Amino acid sequence: MEEVRKKRILSGIQPTGIFTLGNYIGAVRNWGQLQEDYECAYFIADLHSLTVAIEPAKLRKQTLDSFALLLACGIDPNKSLIFIQSTVNTHAQLSWILSNSAMFGDLSRMTQFKDKAARHADNVNAGLFTYPVLMAADILLYQADMVPTGADQKQHLEFTRDLATRFNSRFGQTFKVPEPYIAPAGAKVMSLQEPTKKMSKSDENVNSFISILDDEAVIINKFKRAVTDSEKEVVFREGKDGINNLITIYSVITGKTIPEVEKEFEGKGYGDFKLAVGQTVADELKPIRENFKRISADKAYLEEQYKKGAEIAYSISSRTLAKAKRKVGLI
Ligand code: TYM
DSSP states (O other), rough: OOOOOOOOOEEEEEEEEBBBBIIIIIIIIHHHHHHTTTTEEEOOOOOHHTTSSOHHHHHHHHHHHHHHHHTTOOOOOTTSSSEEGGOOHHHHHHHHHHHSSSSSHHHTTTTTHHHHHHTGGGOOHHHHHHHHHHHHHHHHHTTOEEEEOOOOGGHHHEEEEEEEEHHHHHHHHHOOOOOOESOOOOOOOOOOSSSSSBTTTTOOOOOOOBBBTTTTTHHHHHTOOOOOOOOOOOOOOOOOHHHHHHHHHHHHHOOOOOOHHHHHHOOOHHHHHHHHHHHHHHHHHHHHHHHHHHHOOOHHHHHHHHHHHHHHHHHHHHHHHHHHHHTTOHH
16 A cells, blocks of 8 residues: 655744743644654754844744754654754755745835844845745745644744745746744743733843743743733733733643633732743753753764755755756756
């Protein structure tokens, strides 16, 4: 009997800073779970980080730390392909080819571009503008079936689908059109200080996010200070953004449903609830912190893994690149 090919999953994360609890719950935690049932490829999107001004030494260190963090979070190099984007030169090459099918108007509508351009008004560079084209190249090179990300990447995934469809209809079938895979819960973890805003590692207020390397005392303290509301009940309801966010975090990590969480904290105050969420998050992140310490100290192992990843990633992606080059008429 013919063996059915496992569906292919691909996703990436920028090394702009240490991963937050948002990155973990919205993406990396799910990536670890998906590797049991799918053929997975995960990478550190260091080329994407060049779109904001980042010190070279910092980028280098954070790229290696982020690679070590993926391993520490349970992404297993014996099950999944793990690599660093800039070590595989097919990404930048396909990005150029695709940019000629990407429309200025579509790129101008990207909300992440508009947000980042407003935040970095002194550095609205061409890379920031064409960022979604590089992201499309990342995905299409591997003929990915599904792309697991948080909700903030949905617009970029729609753009990728449109671009692949437009290219295929102009030049003939070249790319698989990928499906977004956005988890039903935790796809948008909010800031602990301004719970109407997404939790982000670039936030200036360190109390607004949990870094996955924060230690137990820091985590509990940040949850204690989390902004909530003036009511008393731990219930998930419109208008209770802070509490809704904490309930979601607790529910995703414990695997309990929202009604179960509400029941558990019936009659208890916000203080007890915040402490429980903080403790649960600290317990979940503890082994990751310990793994990270061990793995990031072993430079030879890291180098061996990212070099192996680069070779495999190149051998898969160069086939798609060759096909795309042929289709558009390049020698
Ligand atoms: P990045 O590095 O901003 O984020 C990595 C992943 O974390 C998710 N995420 C969140 N999920 C829930 N709540 C939050 N507060 C939160 N913050 C971040 C993101 O949705 C993402 O899944 N452009 C991408 C990197 C990328 C990529 C790709 C992803 C480059 N090429 C190809 C998929 C496929 C980015 O900047 O993610």
